[in-house]
Amino acid sequence: MKTHQNRAAGPDGPRERGIQEYFAMMIRGKWIIGVTFLAVLIATILFTKLTPPTYHATAKVLLSAGEGRGALFLDAVRTDGVKNVIQNELEILNSRALMDSAGAALLRMKYLDDAKGELMPLVLPSPDDPTKPEFAPLPLVSGRIAGSVEFDPVRDSDIITITAKSQNPREAALLANTFAEAYRDRNIYMSRAKSRSFREFLEAQAREKRKALEETENSLQNYMENQGVVSLDDESKRMIDQLAELEAARDATDINLKEMQNTLASYHAQLPQQETNVARVVGEANDTYIRQMQEQLSRLEVQRDMAVVQNPSSAGREILNEKVKEIDQQIASVRLKLQTRTDDYLRTLTPSQGAGADAAEYLKSVKQKILETEISVSALAAKKKALSEAISDYERKFDRIPSKSVALARLQRARLSNEKLYLMVEEKYNEANITEQSNIGYIEIIERAAVPLSPSSPKTFVNLALGIVLGLGLGVAIAFAKEFLDVRVQSPEDLKRYGFPSLTPIGNIDNEIERLGGPKIAARDKAVDAHLVTLSFPFSSIAESYRQMRTNLQFAKIGRPIRSVLVTSPSPGEGKSTTASNLGIAFAQTGKRVLLVDADLRRPTLGTMFRITGGAGLSELLSGKERVRNVIRETKVENLHFVSSGEIPPNPAEVLGSDAMRDFIDSMTKEYDLVLFDSSPVLAVTDPAVISTMVDGTILVAAAGKVRLQDLQQASEVLEGVGGKVAGVVLNGFDAQKAYGLSFRRGGKHGRLGYGTSYYRSKSPGDGAGTEAGAKGKSPTAVA
Secondary structure, three states, X not given: OOOHHHHHHOOOOOXXXXXXXXXXXXXXXXXXXXXXXXXXXXHHHHHHHHOOXXXXXXXXXXXXXXXXXXXXXXXXXXXXXXXXXXXXXXXXXXXXXXHHHHHHHHHHHOEEEOOOOEEOHXXXXXXXXXXXXXXXXXXXXXXXXXXXXXXXXXXXXXXXXXXXXXXXXXXXXXXXXXXXXHHHHHHHHHHOHHHHHHHHHXXXXXXXXXXXXXXXXXXXXXXXXXXOOOOOOHHHHHHHHHHHHHHHHHHHHHHHHHHHHHHHHXXXXXOOHXXXXXXXXXXXXXXXXXXXXXXXXHHHHHHHHHHHHHOOOOOOHHHHHHHHHHHHXXXXXXXXXXXXXXXXXXXXXXXXXXXXXHHHHHHHXXXXXXXXXXXXXXXXXXXXXXXXXXXXXXXXXXXXXXXXXXXXXXXXXXXXXXXXXXXXXXXXXXXXXXXXXXXXXXXXXXXXXXXXXXXXEOXXXXXXXXXXXXXXXXXXXXXXXXXXXXXXXXXXXXXXXXXXXXXXXXXXXXXXXXXXXXXXXXXXXXXXXXXXXXXXXXXXXXXXXXXXXXXXXXXXXXXXXXXXXXXXXXXXXXXXXXHHHHHHHHHHOOOOOEEEXXXXXXXXXXXXXXXXXXXXXXXXXXXXXXXXXXXEEEOOOOOEEEEOOOOOOOOHHHHHOOHHHHHHHHHHHHHOOEEEEEOOOXXXXXXXXXHHOOOOEEXXXXXXXXOEHHHHHXXXXXXXXXXXXXXXXXXXXXXXXXXXXXXXXXXXXXXXOOHHHHHOOOOOHHHOHHHHHHHOXXXXXXXX
């Protein structure tokens, strides 16, 4: 026999609920579901009606991959390496600086409609501001913008949508467009950062060189007027021209060198934070062979330039061309060697990595750009050094000019040098200015926001749909929670789920008696208590349920035929005495000889139900005061005999556990077909546990909707713990409508609760036929 623990839980816990049980749970909780649904739906409707309408306007910007985008070194690197350009742009869009720019633009506009003087709500001051300003301060406007705009990248594209929301449709469109313009203007400004820095540098150089040129021209003019010297000899003029050319070339190289150094500094500043040692590695990188070749190349270029400068006339042109050609060949050879060595050097410093491809490629590109710039800086420095050396040679020759012409020569040399350098700087400045203005960034507004015609929220139909779903879901969840938290046994399915054998559910007897006119019959016929429905109302549905219980008990699998049965319950007031009486009558109506024993020596009630009072009973029999023949009494039901409890002894448990009790049971099971014992509640006293060891089976009566599962489990454990056999559980006072939520009669192996009423409709329970038939001992089955 399985223990109760295995019966209640099984190897995998309680049996899972079926779909029908879940449906029944929802039907039982229909009022909870309905009230919750209506509450949520009403709240949703009120929320939808009371929420002010909100309008959304959307502008679209494109991140183009044009020249403007390629102007920024790191942007170009990231497009080839780390795939995070869109994410970077989203961070820029959410930056406080951009919010401030858009806020400043809105404060400059102020009005939605200039003609009507309608202010934008975004720029209105806070009503809590004690200073009562005309417009809101910029930080407040920026904060409002931050809460009113959203950004979303379009999947598989370089497009970002800028969506603005407002309770005013015109303000929503104006905010989206203003923010898009501020974003584009910022991008243009940042894209021009490098070219703007170079242009400003050249602009300063041009002012400086122009001032120097004007000073030298004035000095030359004054000297010529004061000294009366107006010209130099041809040799001096040629030397001055050569020196001016070399000095202009040196100064131009110096300007290019400063530009390249600024570029290198910006590259170092843009290195990723996670590679702080890259700059150090690159700065320490040095190759003596490359440096020597750069110096050699610079000397050859200066030598070629000097050869051209020293022979400006057509005389000796053929010889000059041969000499320049020879120098150009040497320059090409040195450049080829320098390029090869530089490429090899870069590969050694920026090896290809197999893992972390994106990050490795990005760092490789950064290093390569920096190294290339370092090499260019070295080349320019070498060229400047070579030019300075050539100028030094010419200055030594310059000192040999006659002393009276030296001052004029120096002034002529300074004027020519400054003039050439100023013209070169001015040309570069104009080029840089054009380059800066032509850089329009990489942000393009491809679609401006239009004024929305209808609000985007609240969405009435969507809110109602969500309210319906949420209301139903919440109602069902509350109903299920109530069911799962309820530890009371409500239906036969609850018993089955925890492994308890259910004999037959019994309906509410009091309601059935009231429906069938029981009080009138009870007032007319005092033979038995009206609760003995199998006798008083043999054609009722509850009487049929007891007959079904009789059948189920006969086929209960407890190991042997049932001749003695104990009827008890976990707690008082669950209907065990009524069940025992009606079950005994049901067996007697089939012709079996039944002995009903009131073994409740605490609070006996069977005698009252059968209207049998006084006389000796079970306690007198077991104490030896009376013989069996003297305590057995006949009842109004044929084949049903009764033994009352007798006087209540001081020690009921000892009396019931005596050998006399065991002998009494053995002798009665030989004389009667069935012996039924009504006993005290299991959890209240030990009496039923003692008797359960002497009988063939025990029936536990549980009040539906009242008995707790743990009480039923504990009662079963008590009985089985002493060796008793639980034949089944009777769910008493079962209300199908309450348990299943519907008004229907339920049939099945647990009992046909509506069978008796419908089948025996020809007999009126109010005419007393049922009582008469029961008194005469005729079975309702036989009558049918």
